[in-house]
Amino acid sequence: MTLITDVRLRRVLDSRGNPTVEADVLTESGGFGRAAAPSGASTGEYEAIELPPSEAIAAARRHAIPRLVDEVYAGNQREVDGALRAADGTDNFSEVGANSAVAISMAAAKAGADVLGAPLYQHLGGAFRGENFPTPLGNVVGGGEHAKEATHIQEFLSAPVGAPSVSEAVFANAAVHDRISEILDDRDIPAAKGDEGAWAPPISDAEAFEVVDEAVSDVEDDLGFEIGFGLDIAAAELYDEDEGGYVFGDEVKSTDEMVDYVAEMVAEYDLVYVEDPLDENDYEGFAELTERVGDQTLVCGDDLFVTNVERLQDGIDVGAANSILIKPNQIGTLSDAFDAVELAVRNNYDAVISHRSGETEDTTIAHLAVATDAAFIKTGAVQGERTAKLNELIRIADDAV
Numbered sequence: 001m002t003l004i005t006d007v008r009l010r011r012v013l014d015s016r017g018n019p020t021v022e023a024d025v026l027t028e029s030g031g032f033g034r035a036a037a038p039s040g041a042s043t044g045e046y047e048a049i050e051l052p053p054s055e056a057i058a059a060a061r062r063h064a065i066p067r068l069v070d071e072v073y074a075g076n077q078r079e080v081d082g083a084l085r086a087a088d089g090t091d092n093f094s095e096v097g098a099n100s101a102v103a104i105s106m107a108a109a110k111a112g113a114d115v116l117g118a119p120l121y122q123h124l125g126g127a128f129r130g131e132n133f134p135t136p137l138g139n140v141v142g143g144g145e146h147a148k149e150a151t152h153i154q155e156f157l158s159a160p161v162g163a164p165s166v167s168e169a170v171f172a173n174a175a176v177h178d179r180i181s182e183i184l185d186d187r188d189i190p191a192a193k194g195d196e197g198a199w200a201p202p203i204s205d206a207e208a209f210e211v212v213d214e215a216v217s218d219v220e221d222d223l224g225f226e227i228g229f230g231l232d233i234a235a236a237e238l239y240d241e242d243e244g245g246y247v248f249g250d251e252v253k254s255t256d257e258m259v260d261y262v263a264e265m266v267a268e269y270d271l272v273y274v275e276d277p278l279d280e281n282d283y284e285g286f287a288e289l290t291e292r293v294g295d296q297t298l299v300c301g302d303d304l305f306v307t308n309v310e311r312l313q314d315g316i317d318v319g320a321a322n323s324i325l326i327k328p329n330q331i332g333t334l335s336d337a338f339d340a341v342e343l344a345v346r347n348n349y350d351a352v353i354s355h356r357s358g359e360t361e362d363t364t365i366a367h368l369a370v371a372t373d374a375a376f377i378k379t380g381a382v383q384g385e386r387t388a389k390l391n392e393l394i395r396i397a398d399d400a401v
């Protein structure tokens with residue numbers, strides 16, 4: 001074990017061109033870790049608070065760094081994260097900023113791994129991790145808050161559930177992404193890209209279902225293993241109380257209609273995954289949908305649970321969803337993210353480790369997914385800040401990190 005001797009913070013660019021917080025953690029034996037906070041666009045109402053990076057950095061320098069330097073061992077993640085929580089003093093990191101907190105938490109984990117001379121996933125998960133790999137969910141078509149004038153549903157996700165290796169799964173998602181551009185081209189549909197590199201064509205949700213279904217089937221035939229697809233509806237962004245439901249352009253769906261619609265899409269397209277099908281406050285609606293389709297597909301809570309064990313426990317109590325999206329910056333520390341995974345697994349909920357729409361080249365979530373034995377990782381299909389994580393997964397499987 002080696003003491004943290006320095007924590008340095010700076011503003012760096014994220015993939016949207018916005019500033020974000022990067023942290024370096026140094027230890028007395030020469031250990032080093034660097035990590036950067038991601039940032040969401042379709043953020044959940046109950047997420048930990050992201051402060052403007054300059055404010056978050058100033059607050060962390062004032063409150064958090066003095067509690068870490070020469071006080072805490074880099075390898076003791078619980079102590080690092082406890083110091084961050086104590087420095088902040090609120091439930092939601094509104095003093096220090098979840099962006100500073102998560103960057104320091106992840107950088108300390110990397111410094112701890114460096115001191116041990118172990119890959120990060122082993123430091124976080126133990127010697128027996130690394131045998132299984134998470135299936136990557138690749139965002140191939142999208143709209144919502146991630147692209148204007150595109151689909152109402154935020155993400156159509158390729159899910160290569162039959163891939164024999166992580167590398168084949170990663171390349172399958174890239175192939176689906178590529179096949180979609182050909183299909184759109186054949187239909188004379190222009191396609192820009194959204195924040196995560198998914199195609200953002202100006203088409204209806206119904207047409208997007210058709211296009212993705214065709215692309216997935218074509219690539220499945222080419223590669224010879226099963227590829228399904230799934231959705232992140234990000235329904236909290238569509239929900240408008242004044243309109244009395246979920247707004248899809250000119251059409252408004254009531255909660256009952258929304259549950260029927262999602263259940264029909266699950267049946268029609270054999271969806272393997274449906275994230276945030278209902279509003280973030282609608283535990284009851286989630287429970288009803290899970291009751292109807294939970295034996296056929298994963299119903300995942302992102303904005304619903306915000307990686308928060310209390311919100312997850314509320315969901316478990318009423319049978320809302322059967323999986324949870326894990327985004328470390330939604331809650332602020334790696335320890336909190338691990339606690340959410342553990343509570344999920346103990347209750348037969350699958351964990352899906354996730355990027356944010358605003359990302360950097362940081363690869364921590366690839367290691368987190370392997371360390372927690374997560375069923376899935378959602379980190380895009382193409383584009384540099386996404387491929388950084390996908391390529392790291394390939395290296396982990398190849399024992400080359």
Ligand SMILES: C=C(OP(=O)(O)O)C(=O)O
Nearest residue numbers: 040041042043355356357
């Ligand atoms: C990755 C997502 O988007 P954002 O980071 O904008 O919340 C999501 O909603 O799952």
Ligand SMILES: [Mg+2]
Nearest residue numbers: 232275276302
């Ligand atoms: Mg989501």
